[in-house]
Amino acid sequence: MAEKSGADILVECLMDLGVDVVFGYPGGAVLPIYDALYNHPKIKHVLVRHEQGATHMAEGYARSTGKPGVVLVTSGPGATNAVTGITDALMDSIPMVVITGQVATQLIGTDAFQEADTIGITRHCTKHNYLVKDPGKLANVIHEAFHIATTGRPGPVLVDIPKNVQVATAPYRRPAAIAHASYRPQIDADPVAIETAVEMLAAAERPIIYSGGGVINSGPEATRLLRELADITGAPVTSTLMGLGAFPASSPQWLGMLGMHGTYESNWAMNKADLILCVGARFDDRVTGRLDAFAPNSRKIHIDIDRSSINKTVEVDLALVADVASALSDIIALWNKRGHEKADLAEWWARIDGWRARRSLDYPENGAEIMPQRAIADLYSATKATGKDVIITTEVGQHQMWAAQHFGFDGPNKWLTSGGLGTMGYGFPAAIGAQMGNPDSLVICIAGDASIQMNIQEMGTASQYRLPVKIFILNNEYMGMVRQWQELTYESRYSNSYSDSLPDFVKLGEAYGWTGIRIEGPQELEAGIRQMIDTPGPVIVDCRVAKLSNCFPMIPSGAAHTDMLLDPSQVEGTLSDEAKALV
Amino acid sequence: MMHIQEEHKERHVLSLTVANEAGILARIAGMFTARGYNIDSLTVADITDDHAISRITIVTSGPPKVIDQIIAQLDRLVPVHKVTDLTDNGPYVERELALVKVAGTGDDRIEALRIADVFRAKVVDTTIESFIFELTGPTEKIDTFVGLMRQLGLVEVGRTGVVGLIRGKEAV
Ligand SMILES: Cc1cc2nc3c(=O)[nH]c(=O)nc-3n(C[C@H](O)[C@H](O)[C@H](O)COP(=O)(O)OP(=O)(O)OC[C@H]3O[C@@H](n4cnc5c(N)ncnc54)[C@H](O)[C@@H]3O)c2cc1C
Ligand SMILES: Cc1ncc(C[n+]2csc(CCOP(=O)(O)OP(=O)(O)O)c2C)c(N)n1
Numbered sequence: 094m095a096e097k098s099g100a101d102i103l104v105e106c107l108m109d110l111g112v113d114v115v116f117g118y119p120g121g122a123v124l125p126i127y128d129a130l131y132n133h134p135k136i137k138h139v140l141v142r143h144e145q146g147a148t149h150m151a152e153g154y155a156r157s158t159g160k161p162g163v164v165l166v167t168s169g170p171g172a173t174n175a176v177t178g179i180t181d182a183l184m185d186s187i188p189m190v191v192i193t194g195q196v197a198t199q200l201i202g203t204d205a206f207q208e209a210d211t212i213g214i215t216r217h218c219t220k221h222n223y224l225v226k227d228p229g230k231l232a233n234v235i236h237e238a239f240h241i242a243t244t245g246r247p248g249p250v251l252v253d254i255p256k257n258v259q260v261a262t263a264p265y266r267r268p269a270a271i272a273h274a275s276y277r278p279q280i281d282a283d284p285v286a287i288e289t290a291v292e293m294l295a296a297a298e299r300p301i302i303y304s305g306g307g308v309i310n311s312g313p314e315a316t317r318l319l320r321e322l323a324d325i326t327g328a329p330v331t332s333t334l335m336g337l338g339a340f341p342a343s344s345p346q347w348l349g350m351l352g353m354h355g356t357y358e359s360n361w362a363m364n365k366a367d368l369i370l371c372v373g374a375r376f377d378d379r380v381t382g383r384l385d386a387f388a389p390n391s392r393k394i395h396i397d398i399d400r401s402s403i404n405k406t407v408e409v410d411l412a413l414v415a416d417v418a419s420a421l422s423d424i425i426a427l428w429n430k431r432g433h434e435k436a437d438l439a440e441w442w443a444r445i446d447g448w449r450a451r452r453s454l455d456y457p458e459n460g461a462e463i464m465p466q467r468a469i470a471d472l473y474s475a476t477k478a479t480g481k482d483v484i485i486t487t488e489v490g491q492h493q494m495w496a497a498q499h500f501g502f503d504g505p506n507k508w509l510t511s512g513g514l515g516t517m518g519y520g521f522p523a524a525i526g527a528q529m530g531n532p533d534s535l536v537i538c539i540a541g542d543a544s545i546q547m548n549i550q551e552m553g554t555a556s557q558y559r560l561p562v563k564i565f566i567l568n569n570e571y572m573g574m575v576r577q578w579q580e581l582t583y584e585s586r587y588s589n590s591y592s593d594s595l596p597d598f599v600k601l602g603e604a605y606g607w608t609g610i611r612i613e614g615p616q617e618l619e620a621g622i623r624q625m626i627d628t629p630g631p632v633i634v635d636c637r638v639a640k641l642s643n644c645f646p647m648i649p650s651g652a653a654h655t656d657m658l659l660d661p662s663q664v665e666g667t668l669s670d671e672a673k674a675l676v
Numbered sequence: 677m678m679h680i681q682e683e684h685k686e687r688h689v690l691s692l693t694v695a696n697e698a699g700i701l702a703r704i705a706g707m708f709t710a711r712g713y714n715i716d717s718l719t720v721a722d723i724t725d726d727h728a729i730s731r732i733t734i735v736t737s738g739p740p741k742v743i744d745q746i747i748a749q750l751d752r753l754v755p756v757h758k759v760t761d762l763t764d765n766g767p768y769v770e771r772e773l774a775l776v777k778v779a780g781t782g783d784d785r786i787e788a789l790r791i792a793d794v795f796r797a798k799v800v801d802t803t804i805e806s807f808i809f810e811l812t813g814p815t816e817k818i819d820t821f822v823g824l825m826r827q828l829g830l831v832e833v834g835r836t837g838v839v840g841l842i843r844g845k846e847a848v
Contacts, residue, residue: 216699275757401752408741
């Protein structure tokens with residue numbers, strides 16, 4: 094058999110695996126791979142401006158298409174720059190494969206030029222990682238890496254390839270299907286547990302479905318089944334930040350997001366429910382609040398493909414270790430077979446309607462300033478009116494929470510946000526990745542004035558590849574989320590949370606060949622948004638919003654769901670040391 | 677003022693079979709430190725003819741909920757084949773080997789030898805003024821022996837850490 098170089102084997106594998114785009118940045122230790130790419134025009138390479146950008150682009154691509162995102166970076170600083178995005182993908186269960194160059198095998202350990210212990214550094218921020226020392230093993234490792242990244246609980250997998258392994262040759266044969274010796278994710282739930290789950294659901298008087306990112310990880314079938322389950326049981330549905338879109342926001346059964354900045358009705362319903370069905374969510378501390386007061390009178394069923402998510406923070410009564418789609422389809426089938434009818438939940442819904450009547454997402458308006466919530470609501474209605482497929486990404490902060498609260502998502506894979514790591518600098522590159530994967534969609538990054546500066550260099554990338562992404566900055570001249578916490582817990586001592594020396598975002602856009610738009614007051618809002626949507630090519634919008642708005646509702650850290658704050662008048666401005674010690 | 681509280685801990689012996697590949701120990705040990713779990717001891721050696729699989733025995737301690745998490749976290753590491761909690765899995769045998777150096781003369785030396793005999797420790801090195809004892813047994817037995825030797829001229833101790841297997845004819 095003819096031999097191929099390690100670099101050619103890698104590229105061959107990527108093609109066999111259906112990879113059509115790679116986000117990367119060259120350097121000495123990956124030059125052989127870049128040379129191989131030169132001859133394989135079928136794989137599109139997106140040249141980023143910073144390796145962190147490449148990782149978030151890969152995440153955005155992955156979350157919006159359901160396919161793994163692929164990153165290619167050089168050794169040393171290339172690899173270390175990628176670490177934040179790799180960790181982000183681990184926390185949010187995003188399938189990603191990262192190829193890093195490494196110094197030649199005989200140089201490893203000698204503090205060679207641009208040597209970093211990439212495997213050591215990324216061991217605990219990847220789902221798995223590999224150092225490949227033999228080109229003959231490369232093909233199997235690459236195929237295995239994609240298998241591990243995309244199955245079970247998805248996550249980032251890194252393959253470190255020394256430069257001499259890229260140059261040396263070996264025979265290449267496309268590997269057979271992966272039958273891994275020790276890695277075997279459990280797909281189907283125990284049938285006995287399914288029976289118990291159905292009985293518990295049928296007996297519930299105050300059920301609630303708490304769905305999460307795992308529904309989106311599981312795929313479109315899981316989303317469909319979630320809707321079907323809600324339909325046949327009549328149960329209300331809430332979701333985590335990561336799960337938005339899996340259940341349609343337009344459904345009357347939708348309660349809105351739960352947790353720290355979730356709605357009054359969803360948090361109270363969680364608190365008063367007698368049965369919680371957790372579907373692909375992980376009882377994160379932003380969701381549970383004070384653990385000993387979390388849903389105290391409920392029985393809990395947890396569907397999760399990762400056994401370590403079960404009983405990690407909240408103990409549940411019934412665990413279904415399974416893929417969401419498989420477990421939901423088994424539950425629905427058995428529910429129907431047993432002839433269960435929708436229970437009479439009228440009383441439960443009446444209570445929920447009582448909580449809804451508090452209208453927890455309302456906000457005050459004075460006509461002089463743009464309220465950030467209004468900007469999101471208008472953005473939502475204007476984009477909806479276009480009839481286009483809309484994908485929203487966010488940075489991290491208040492704007493992210495307002496987007497989660499005021500933008501309605503009716504389908505999965507349209508909402509891309511950094512939940513677990515909360516990475517400022519995620520949203521804009523994620524939008525570029527999403528646009529690469531969805532050329533015809535309207536992709537908008539909702540940003541804050543501080544976050545957007547963390548990967549703003551990627552404006553050049555969008556220009557280079559003619560990607561018509563839109564950046565919509567809610568410019569409050571503050572790191573608003575930090576300022577809000579300082580207001581609430583440090584008696585308004587605004588230590589280093591003012592965004593001083595902001596650039597002129599309009600001129601900055603123009604410098605990169607973008608269109609820049611400034612929206613200064615409520616009367617300009619609608620037209621500004623319209624102009625953004627109608628302008629072909631990339632657009633950056635500097636939307637000046639009220640500077641000191643706070644994001645409500647809010648469950649202060651360490652508090653119970655029932656201690657939710659609905660508006661600033663309930664804020665005391667100080668906090669105990671115990672509460673201060675929690676993030 | 678705020679103080680940090682400790683929780684009640686239980687000792688558990690975990691037996692793992694893992695792929696014998698580079699970095700596996702770092703992966704496991706690092707998972708323990710990253711998540712704040714305890715390792716009281718850890719032993720590893722490959723156990724198959726083709727050197728493909730190693731057995732790792734870990735002695736850990738924590739509240740029952742944490743032990744559960746430790747097992748789940750170990751189980752999800754890609755190269756880990758199987759995790760068994762020996763402590764919770766019926767009767768099992770655990771053994772540790774220690775080398776214990778004791779220096780002394782006169783009555784102390786005679787007493788050390790006598791105790792070694794009671795514990796069935798072997799003398800594996802001797803000079804006029806010292807012994808090295810080799811002792812195997814469960815951790816407590818070794819702890820007790822070392823405690824007694826402390827009063828009789830203990831110089832230093834080397835211990836392997838625990839290995840364990842379930843009793844009976846089945847494999848874990
Ligand atoms: C500033 C800020 C504020 C925040 N406030 C809130 C808030 O108010 N409310 C909120 O909800 N979040 C909030 N978050 C996000 C929060 O930190 C967590 O990221 C989020 O709650 C986790 O979502 P999740 O439980 O759906 O889990 P994910 O992180 O999406 O994890 C998915 C779970 O599903 C499992 N899974 C994956 N694939 C499958 C499959 N195929 N089948 C079955 N199971 C699967 C995984 O094992 C995992 O347990 C905030 C974040 C930031 C940055
Ligand atoms: C990389 C990183 N550093 C720091 C933080 C902490 N942090 C969370 S929100 C925030 C402020 C964000 O400000 P901005 O982007 O202007 O958004 P706003 O809250 O004003 O909407 C900061 C600093 C973070 N999440 N990520």
